[in-house]
Amino acid sequence: MFDILYHSLATGVVTTDYPKTPAQTSRQSRGRPEIDAPNWKDARAAVAACPTGALSCTDGPETRRVTLDLGKCTFCGFCAEADPAIRMSNVCELAARHKAELTTTIQYQLAPDGTHQALLSPPRAAADPRPAALDAVGAQLKARIAKVLGRSLHIREVDAGSCNGCEVEIAGLNSPVYDLERFGLHFVASPRHADMLLVTGPVSRNMELALRKTYEAMPAPRLVVAVGACGCSGGIFGTNYASLGGVDKVIPVDVYVPGCPPNPYALLHGILTAIDRG
Ligand code: SF4
Numbered sequence: 001m002f003d004i005l006y007h008s009l010a011t012g013v014v015t016t017d018y019p020k021t022p023a024q025t026s027r028q029s030r031g032r033p034e035i036d037a038p039n040w041k042d043a044r045a046a047v048a049a050c051p052t053g054a055l056s057c058t059d060g061p062e063t064r065r066v067t068l069d070l071g072k073c074t075f076c077g078f079c080a081e082a083d084p085a086i087r088m089s090n091v092c093e094l095a096a097r098h099k100a101e102l103t104t105t106i107q108y109q110l111a112p113d114g115t116h117q118a119l120l121s122p123p124r125a126a127a128d129p130r131p132a133a134l135d136a137v138g139a140q141l142k143a144r145i146a147k148v149l150g151r152s153l154h155i156r157e158v159d160a161g162s163c164n165g166c167e168v169e170i171a172g173l174n175s176p177v178y179d180l181e182r183f184g185l186h187f188v189a190s191p192r193h194a195d196m197l198l199v200t201g202p203v204s205r206n207m208e209l210a211l212r213k214t215y216e217a218m219p220a221p222r223l224v225v226a227v228g229a230c231g232c233s234g235g236i237f238g239t240n241y242a243s244l245g246g247v248d249k250v251i252p253v254d255v256y257v258p259g260c261p262p263n264p265y266a267l268l269h270g271i272l273t274a275i276d277r278g
Pocket of ligand 1: 033050052053054055072073075077078079
Protein backbone atom coordinates (compact mmCIF):
# COMPACT_ATOMS: atom_id res chain seq x y z
CA MET A 1 0.00 0.00 0.00
CA PHE A 2 2.78 2.43 0.97
CA ASP A 3 4.72 1.23 -2.06
CA ILE A 4 1.81 2.19 -4.34
CA LEU A 5 1.49 5.57 -2.61
CA TYR A 6 5.24 6.15 -2.93
CA HIS A 7 5.23 5.28 -6.64
CA SER A 8 2.21 7.55 -7.25
CA LEU A 9 3.93 10.47 -5.56
CA ALA A 10 7.25 9.73 -7.28
CA THR A 11 5.56 9.66 -10.70
CA GLY A 12 4.31 13.22 -10.31
CA VAL A 13 1.88 14.86 -12.71
CA VAL A 14 1.61 13.04 -16.04
CA THR A 15 -1.24 15.07 -17.51
CA THR A 16 -0.38 16.93 -20.68
CA ASP A 17 -0.78 20.70 -20.74
CA TYR A 18 -2.26 20.51 -24.26
CA PRO A 19 -3.47 22.77 -25.89
CA LYS A 20 -1.33 25.31 -23.97
CA THR A 21 1.71 23.30 -25.04
CA PRO A 22 2.00 21.63 -28.48
CA ALA A 23 0.90 18.01 -28.99
CA GLN A 24 3.76 15.68 -27.99
CA THR A 25 3.33 13.01 -30.61
CA SER A 26 6.04 10.44 -31.21
CA ARG A 27 8.10 10.89 -34.36
CA GLN A 28 7.01 7.42 -35.42
CA SER A 29 3.30 8.23 -35.19
CA ARG A 30 1.53 8.69 -38.52
CA GLY A 31 -0.09 11.98 -39.48
CA ARG A 32 -0.75 13.94 -42.66
CA PRO A 33 1.25 13.03 -45.79
CA GLU A 34 3.44 15.98 -46.83
CA ILE A 35 3.99 16.50 -50.55
CA ASP A 36 7.07 18.26 -51.89
CA ALA A 37 4.89 19.93 -54.52
CA PRO A 38 7.51 22.06 -56.35
CA ASN A 39 9.78 19.04 -56.88
CA TRP A 40 7.11 16.44 -57.59
CA LYS A 41 7.52 15.09 -61.10
CA ASP A 42 4.84 12.41 -61.45
CA ALA A 43 1.79 11.78 -59.26
CA ARG A 44 0.68 8.59 -60.99
CA ALA A 45 2.65 6.06 -58.91
CA ALA A 46 1.45 7.52 -55.61
CA VAL A 47 -2.14 7.79 -56.86
CA ALA A 48 -2.05 4.14 -57.97
CA ALA A 49 -0.70 3.10 -54.55
CA CYS A 50 -3.42 4.92 -52.57
CA PRO A 51 -5.99 2.34 -51.43
CA THR A 52 -8.70 4.80 -50.41
CA GLY A 53 -8.75 7.28 -53.31
CA ALA A 54 -7.56 10.02 -50.91
CA LEU A 55 -4.89 10.91 -53.45
CA SER A 56 -6.25 11.33 -56.95
CA CYS A 57 -5.39 13.14 -60.15
CA THR A 58 -7.41 14.39 -63.08
CA ASP A 59 -5.70 15.17 -66.39
CA GLY A 60 -6.91 17.84 -68.78
CA PRO A 61 -5.43 18.43 -72.26
CA GLU A 62 -2.45 20.33 -70.80
CA THR A 63 -2.85 20.33 -67.06
CA ARG A 64 -3.00 17.86 -64.20
CA ARG A 65 -4.95 18.50 -61.00
CA VAL A 66 -3.81 16.44 -57.99
CA THR A 67 -6.11 16.23 -54.98
CA LEU A 68 -5.34 15.04 -51.45
CA ASP A 69 -8.46 14.47 -49.35
CA LEU A 70 -7.55 14.06 -45.67
CA GLY A 71 -11.14 13.01 -44.98
CA LYS A 72 -10.38 9.78 -46.86
CA CYS A 73 -6.70 9.36 -45.93
CA THR A 74 -5.87 6.49 -43.56
CA PHE A 75 -2.24 7.64 -43.12
CA CYS A 76 -1.17 4.21 -44.42
CA GLY A 77 2.00 5.62 -46.00
CA PHE A 78 1.72 3.65 -49.27
CA CYS A 79 1.98 6.87 -51.29
CA ALA A 80 5.22 7.77 -49.47
CA GLU A 81 6.62 4.30 -50.20
CA ALA A 82 5.75 4.70 -53.88
CA ASP A 83 7.08 8.24 -54.30
CA PRO A 84 10.06 9.93 -52.62
CA ALA A 85 8.39 13.34 -53.06
CA ILE A 86 5.91 12.36 -50.34
CA ARG A 87 6.77 11.80 -46.68
CA MET A 88 4.58 10.90 -43.76
CA SER A 89 4.53 13.59 -41.06
CA ASN A 90 3.26 13.22 -37.49
CA VAL A 91 0.99 16.28 -37.81
CA CYS A 92 -2.29 15.20 -36.28
CA GLU A 93 -4.23 18.40 -35.50
CA LEU A 94 -6.29 18.32 -38.67
CA ALA A 95 -9.88 18.84 -37.50
CA ALA A 96 -11.97 21.04 -39.79
CA ARG A 97 -15.39 22.60 -39.51
CA HIS A 98 -16.06 22.22 -43.22
CA LYS A 99 -15.33 19.08 -45.17
CA ALA A 100 -13.91 21.11 -48.06
CA GLU A 101 -11.09 22.30 -45.77
CA LEU A 102 -9.77 18.74 -45.69
CA THR A 103 -9.07 18.76 -49.42
CA THR A 104 -5.90 20.20 -50.94
CA THR A 105 -5.40 20.59 -54.68
CA ILE A 106 -2.23 21.16 -56.69
CA GLN A 107 -2.12 21.99 -60.40
CA TYR A 108 0.69 21.15 -62.81
CA GLN A 109 1.53 21.67 -66.41
CA LEU A 110 1.32 18.22 -68.03
CA ALA A 111 4.21 16.92 -70.14
CA PRO A 112 3.50 14.77 -73.26
CA ASP A 113 5.00 11.70 -71.53
CA GLY A 114 2.51 12.01 -68.63
CA THR A 115 4.93 13.51 -66.11
CA HIS A 116 4.56 16.97 -64.58
CA GLN A 117 6.32 20.08 -65.66
CA ALA A 118 5.85 23.48 -64.02
CA LEU A 119 3.81 23.83 -60.86
CA LEU A 120 0.85 26.01 -61.89
CA SER A 121 -0.74 26.47 -58.49
CA PRO A 122 0.75 25.46 -55.12
CA PRO A 123 -1.15 23.25 -52.64
CA ARG A 124 -4.23 24.98 -51.41
CA ALA A 125 -7.34 23.97 -49.52
CA ALA A 126 -10.56 23.88 -51.50
CA ALA A 127 -12.96 26.78 -50.98
CA ASP A 128 -15.85 26.15 -48.65
CA PRO A 129 -18.86 25.56 -50.92
CA ARG A 130 -21.41 26.33 -48.17
CA PRO A 131 -23.41 29.55 -48.60
CA ALA A 132 -22.49 32.45 -46.31
CA ALA A 133 -25.98 32.39 -44.79
CA LEU A 134 -25.32 28.90 -43.49
CA ASP A 135 -22.15 30.10 -41.76
CA ALA A 136 -24.14 32.88 -40.10
CA VAL A 137 -26.58 30.29 -38.76
CA GLY A 138 -23.60 28.24 -37.54
CA ALA A 139 -22.11 31.25 -35.74
CA GLN A 140 -25.46 31.95 -34.06
CA LEU A 141 -25.70 28.34 -32.98
CA LYS A 142 -22.16 28.42 -31.53
CA ALA A 143 -22.96 31.60 -29.57
CA ARG A 144 -26.12 29.98 -28.23
CA ILE A 145 -24.26 26.82 -27.28
CA ALA A 146 -21.62 28.87 -25.42
CA LYS A 147 -24.38 30.73 -23.57
CA VAL A 148 -26.34 27.61 -22.64
CA LEU A 149 -23.46 25.27 -21.90
CA GLY A 150 -20.91 27.63 -20.36
CA ARG A 151 -17.70 25.71 -19.77
CA SER A 152 -19.15 22.23 -19.27
CA LEU A 153 -20.14 19.77 -21.94
CA HIS A 154 -21.42 16.22 -21.98
CA ILE A 155 -20.44 13.83 -24.74
CA ARG A 156 -22.19 10.71 -25.96
CA GLU A 157 -20.15 8.40 -28.19
CA VAL A 158 -21.80 6.33 -30.90
CA ASP A 159 -20.02 3.54 -32.74
CA ALA A 160 -21.89 3.55 -36.03
CA GLY A 161 -19.84 0.66 -37.48
CA SER A 162 -16.18 1.24 -36.65
CA CYS A 163 -13.40 -1.34 -36.27
CA ASN A 164 -12.98 0.01 -32.69
CA GLY A 165 -9.59 1.58 -33.49
CA CYS A 166 -11.15 5.01 -32.84
CA GLU A 167 -12.73 3.72 -29.62
CA VAL A 168 -9.30 2.70 -28.28
CA GLU A 169 -8.06 6.27 -28.86
CA ILE A 170 -11.26 7.78 -27.40
CA ALA A 171 -10.80 5.66 -24.25
CA GLY A 172 -7.35 7.27 -23.96
CA LEU A 173 -9.03 10.66 -23.49
CA ASN A 174 -10.12 9.58 -20.01
CA SER A 175 -6.60 8.47 -19.03
CA PRO A 176 -4.52 10.61 -16.62
CA VAL A 177 -2.34 11.71 -19.57
CA TYR A 178 -5.07 13.45 -21.61
CA ASP A 179 -7.66 13.84 -18.81
CA LEU A 180 -10.65 15.15 -20.77
CA GLU A 181 -12.43 16.11 -17.54
CA ARG A 182 -9.97 18.96 -16.89
CA PHE A 183 -11.86 20.86 -19.61
CA GLY A 184 -15.25 20.20 -17.97
CA LEU A 185 -15.96 17.58 -20.65
CA HIS A 186 -17.56 14.32 -19.57
CA PHE A 187 -18.74 11.18 -21.33
CA VAL A 188 -22.32 10.25 -20.53
CA ALA A 189 -24.34 7.09 -21.09
CA SER A 190 -27.51 8.66 -22.48
CA PRO A 191 -28.01 10.97 -25.45
CA ARG A 192 -30.67 12.77 -23.38
CA HIS A 193 -27.85 14.12 -21.19
CA ALA A 194 -25.49 14.86 -24.08
CA ASP A 195 -24.56 18.13 -25.78
CA MET A 196 -22.14 16.55 -28.24
CA LEU A 197 -22.24 13.36 -30.26
CA LEU A 198 -18.90 11.75 -31.10
CA VAL A 199 -19.55 9.36 -33.98
CA THR A 200 -17.06 6.75 -35.23
CA GLY A 201 -17.16 4.39 -38.18
CA PRO A 202 -18.71 4.50 -41.59
CA VAL A 203 -22.41 4.47 -40.82
CA SER A 204 -23.43 0.87 -41.36
CA ARG A 205 -26.92 0.45 -42.74
CA ASN A 206 -27.87 -1.44 -39.58
CA MET A 207 -26.83 1.53 -37.41
CA GLU A 208 -28.53 4.26 -39.45
CA LEU A 209 -31.78 4.24 -37.48
CA ALA A 210 -29.97 4.02 -34.13
CA LEU A 211 -27.79 7.00 -35.05
CA ARG A 212 -30.79 9.07 -36.16
CA LYS A 213 -32.70 8.21 -32.98
CA THR A 214 -29.68 9.04 -30.80
CA TYR A 215 -29.33 12.43 -32.51
CA GLU A 216 -33.03 13.15 -32.17
CA ALA A 217 -32.97 12.21 -28.47
CA MET A 218 -30.36 14.89 -27.73
CA PRO A 219 -31.61 18.24 -26.47
CA ALA A 220 -30.82 21.24 -28.71
CA PRO A 221 -28.40 22.90 -29.17
CA ARG A 222 -26.29 19.89 -30.09
CA LEU A 223 -22.94 19.31 -31.74
CA VAL A 224 -21.77 16.39 -33.85
CA VAL A 225 -18.11 15.43 -34.33
CA ALA A 226 -17.34 12.83 -37.03
CA VAL A 227 -14.30 10.82 -35.93
CA GLY A 228 -11.72 9.20 -38.20
CA ALA A 229 -11.50 8.63 -41.93
CA CYS A 230 -14.57 6.38 -41.73
CA GLY A 231 -16.63 9.00 -39.88
CA CYS A 232 -15.49 11.75 -42.28
CA SER A 233 -16.03 9.91 -45.56
CA GLY A 234 -16.64 6.19 -45.08
CA GLY A 235 -12.85 5.68 -45.23
CA ILE A 236 -11.62 2.44 -46.71
CA PHE A 237 -15.21 1.12 -46.81
CA GLY A 238 -16.74 4.05 -48.71
CA THR A 239 -20.33 3.46 -49.67
CA ASN A 240 -21.43 -0.10 -50.31
CA TYR A 241 -24.15 -2.66 -49.59
CA ALA A 242 -23.42 -2.46 -45.84
CA SER A 243 -22.11 1.11 -45.42
CA LEU A 244 -23.77 4.47 -46.04
CA GLY A 245 -20.39 6.28 -45.98
CA GLY A 246 -19.58 9.24 -43.71
CA VAL A 247 -21.63 10.45 -40.75
CA ASP A 248 -22.89 13.49 -42.67
CA LYS A 249 -24.85 11.16 -44.93
CA VAL A 250 -27.18 10.62 -41.96
CA ILE A 251 -26.96 13.59 -39.56
CA PRO A 252 -25.44 17.10 -39.79
CA VAL A 253 -21.75 17.24 -38.77
CA ASP A 254 -20.11 20.26 -37.09
CA VAL A 255 -16.49 19.09 -37.07
CA TYR A 256 -14.56 16.43 -39.00
CA VAL A 257 -11.53 14.76 -37.34
CA PRO A 258 -9.32 12.93 -39.90
CA GLY A 259 -7.08 10.00 -38.98
CA CYS A 260 -7.10 6.21 -38.91
CA PRO A 261 -7.48 6.29 -36.02
CA PRO A 262 -7.03 9.89 -34.85
CA ASN A 263 -4.84 9.90 -31.73
CA PRO A 264 -6.07 11.50 -28.48
CA TYR A 265 -4.42 14.84 -29.37
CA ALA A 266 -6.28 14.87 -32.68
CA LEU A 267 -9.51 14.03 -30.88
CA LEU A 268 -8.95 16.75 -28.29
CA HIS A 269 -8.21 19.21 -31.07
CA GLY A 270 -11.47 18.24 -32.80
CA ILE A 271 -13.60 18.46 -29.67
CA LEU A 272 -12.07 21.80 -28.65
CA THR A 273 -12.52 23.11 -32.20
CA ALA A 274 -16.22 22.21 -32.00
CA ILE A 275 -16.64 24.29 -28.85
CA ASP A 276 -14.24 27.06 -29.91
CA ARG A 277 -11.67 26.28 -27.24
CA GLY A 278 -8.93 24.89 -29.47
S1 SF4 B 1 -1.29 7.90 -46.68
FE1 SF4 B 1 -2.38 6.14 -47.65
S2 SF4 B 1 -4.55 6.79 -47.76
FE2 SF4 B 1 -3.31 8.66 -47.36
S3 SF4 B 1 -2.94 9.52 -49.42
FE3 SF4 B 1 -1.16 8.19 -48.91
S4 SF4 B 1 -1.68 6.19 -49.80
FE4 SF4 B 1 -3.60 7.37 -49.73
